[in-house]
Structure formats: C-alpha cells, structure tokens
Amino acid sequence: MLRENINDLIAFQAVAEERSFTRAAARLNVSQSALSHTIKALEQRLGRRLLIRTTRSVAPTIEGEDLLATIAPCFDRIEARxxxxxxxxxxxxxxxxxxxxxxxxxxxxxxxxSPMLKQHPKVNVEFVMDYGYTDLAEAQCDAGVRYNDQVSEGMIAMRIGPDERMVCVGAPAYFERAGTPETPQDLSAHSCINLRLSNHGALYAWEFEDKDGHDIRVKVGGQVTFNTINPVMQAAVDGHGLALVPERLVAAHLATGALEVCLGDYSPYFPGFYLYYPSRERPSAAFDIVLEALRERG
Known part of the structure; x- marks a missing residue:
C-alpha cells in the first residue's frame, strides 16, 4: 500500500463516521480545506467517489461504505493495541x-x-439503558448485562450478581380493598401494573412456579402500563395494583411496610445478572479493571 494512503484513509474514516467535514476536521485537528483536499486526492488515486457531498450533509457512497466497513475495524484494533x-x-x-x-x-x-472509578480517574464508564436486548456491535457497547438464560450463545458470560427472584407485591391499602390472591390464577380478578417489553412490544407475562417445579405464566390486566421497572414499583406503592418486580428492588419498601409480598411460595430464586461480551481478547486494561470490579464474589 502507498504510504500516503494510510493518513488519507484515516481522514476518510473520520469524515464518513462524523458525516461532516467540520466535525471530522476538529476530530483530526486539521483545517477543513486541508481535509477536503486530502479526500479529493484519495478519490483521484483510487478512481472512486467515496463521499456524496451536499450543502447540508456528507455521506459515504456505496463504495465508500464498503471501504469504511473494511478499514474501520482494522484501525480500531490498531488503536486499541x-x-x-x-x-x-x-x-x-x-x-x-x-x-x-x-x-x-x-x-x-x-x-x-463507583469505588473503582475513584481509584482509577482515567477509566471512564458509559451506561446505556437497554430493555431491548440490543446487539452490542450495533450499540457500540463493549459489554451488556442480562440474566443468565437471556445471554446469547457464543458470548463470554461472567456472573456479577446474587440469585434473584421476582415477587408479587402490593400496598397494604390495596390488599385491604381488593383482597389477597392465593394462587397465580387469582390475578385475573386483580388490578395489575403491566410492563411492556421494548424488544418486541408485548406485555410481560408474569412468571411463577408451582411446588412441583412447573412453570406458570399469567397474563394480567390493569389500568397502568410502563416500559421501565421503577415506575411499576412506584405505582404499586401508590396503591394502583399488584406488581411483579425484583425482590431486591423493593427491599426498602418491604422493610418499611409500604409494600407486602403475596404468592411468595410461587416465586422461586434463579441465577442473577451476568455481564457478557463477545470475545476472550478483551479490548483494554480499562475493560479488565471493570470486569474485576463487577465480578461476583459471594
């Protein structure tokens, strides 16, 4: 490869990813005119148009997208190394x-x-709230967190939390008004607070287990539906109905009596959260430090 192509390809990658000569020039610490000249020279050498330019935007051509898909992972691996x-x-x-x-x-x-970040001020962590089981590569994430049975095949998984269980809870005022269900099937007669799953848009079917270990799934109904878990808990505290939530999430409310558990005999424990990532070749020492901080030692 011609030596000058390396810097020119780095310049092309910046423009293609930023979709802007202004932002790419700032990223590379060069002038816009110099960057434009570099891209034109690269296109002339390759005999290909790599970018479509308008007065408002810049976007890769089909050939530009193909080139970007080839060079970006290589440069990223070199930079990481x-x-x-x-x-x-x-x-x-x-x-x-x-x-x-x-x-x-x-x-x-x-x-x-939190304690790790205080010890290592040059390590940054970005949290991406994700209820949709987003592909890590698409989300540009290094790792994800799911329950063990939800981790995709082929991923490296490391346990980071204790066993969990989902419990059915309600406010004392709700139980006084509507009574207490004795079996999961009784929930059809109760007002329940629903959770809509963002990965496919369906309402979460409440999961229980009988004394013989058989799974029980119940579709519930009520006035209120959320797509994150914290409002579900708060609505239960406010007396709007029953909620199926992680027991650790509502531990403080259970301790104060703001919420009470029902159907506890139908709520078994299961393995808790796992951190998962796509390769045994971890990307950086910063990632190793995060892994070590999150590792479950209980």
Whole structure:
C-alpha cells in the first residue's frame, strides 16, 4: 500500500463516521480545506467517489461504505493495541460502554463501579439503558448485562450478581380493598401494573412456579402500563395494583411496610445478572479493571 494512503484513509474514516467535514476536521485537528483536499486526492488515486457531498450533509457512497466497513475495524484494533501498550506503562486509560436495564445499573453496576472509578480517574464508564436486548456491535457497547438464560450463545458470560427472584407485591391499602390472591390464577380478578417489553412490544407475562417445579405464566390486566421497572414499583406503592418486580428492588419498601409480598411460595430464586461480551481478547486494561470490579464474589 502507498504510504500516503494510510493518513488519507484515516481522514476518510473520520469524515464518513462524523458525516461532516467540520466535525471530522476538529476530530483530526486539521483545517477543513486541508481535509477536503486530502479526500479529493484519495478519490483521484483510487478512481472512486467515496463521499456524496451536499450543502447540508456528507455521506459515504456505496463504495465508500464498503471501504469504511473494511478499514474501520482494522484501525480500531490498531488503536486499541497501541492504547494497551501505553496502559501497560502506567495508569489504565479508556472508556467502557455497558448496556443494561435500569435496575441492573442502579442495583449492581453503579454500587460496584463507583469505588473503582475513584481509584482509577482515567477509566471512564458509559451506561446505556437497554430493555431491548440490543446487539452490542450495533450499540457500540463493549459489554451488556442480562440474566443468565437471556445471554446469547457464543458470548463470554461472567456472573456479577446474587440469585434473584421476582415477587408479587402490593400496598397494604390495596390488599385491604381488593383482597389477597392465593394462587397465580387469582390475578385475573386483580388490578395489575403491566410492563411492556421494548424488544418486541408485548406485555410481560408474569412468571411463577408451582411446588412441583412447573412453570406458570399469567397474563394480567390493569389500568397502568410502563416500559421501565421503577415506575411499576412506584405505582404499586401508590396503591394502583399488584406488581411483579425484583425482590431486591423493593427491599426498602418491604422493610418499611409500604409494600407486602403475596404468592411468595410461587416465586422461586434463579441465577442473577451476568455481564457478557463477545470475545476472550478483551479490548483494554480499562475493560479488565471493570470486569474485576463487577465480578461476583459471594
């Protein structure tokens, strides 16, 4: 490869990813005119038009998209490797992006990572709230958090939390008004607070287990539906109906008596949250530090 092509390809990648000569020039710390000249020279050498330019936007052509898909992973791996060399000589540096549901971020990730971040000021963590089981590559995330049975095949998985169970809860005033269900099937006569799953838009079917270990799924109804778990809990506290929520999420409300558990005999424990990522070749020392901080030791 011609030596000058390397810098020109880096310039092309910046413009194609930023979709703007202005932002790409700032990213590369060069002038817009110099960047424009570089791209034109690259296109002339290759005999291909790589970018479509209008007065309002810049976008790769089909051939430009193909070139970007080829060079971007290579440059990213080179940059990560060079960064790892620098990290080996001193304080780890880098950003780790983690996709997780709100409950996992609040109850596990933040409590475990907060002390680590104070010890390593050059390590950054970005939390991406995700209820839709987003593909890590599409979301540009280094790792995700799910329950063990939801981790995709082929991923590396590491346990980061204790066993969990989902419990059916309600406010004392609700039980006084509507009575207490004795079996999961009784929920059809109760007002329940629904959770809509963002990955496919369906309402979450409440899951229980009988004394013989058989699964029970119940579709419930009520006045209120949310698509995140914290408002579901608050609506139960406010007396709007029953909610099926993680027991650890409502532990404080159970302790104060603001909420009470029903159908506890139908709520078994299951393995808790796992961190998952796509490769055993971890991207940086910063990522290794995050892994170590999150590892479940109980």
């Amino acid at each position: 060079l960064e790892a060399f620098n990290e080996d000589r001193g304080e780890p540096i880098g950003t780790v992006r983690i996709a997780a549901v709100e409950y996992a971020i609040e109850s596990l990730l933040w409590p475990k990572l």
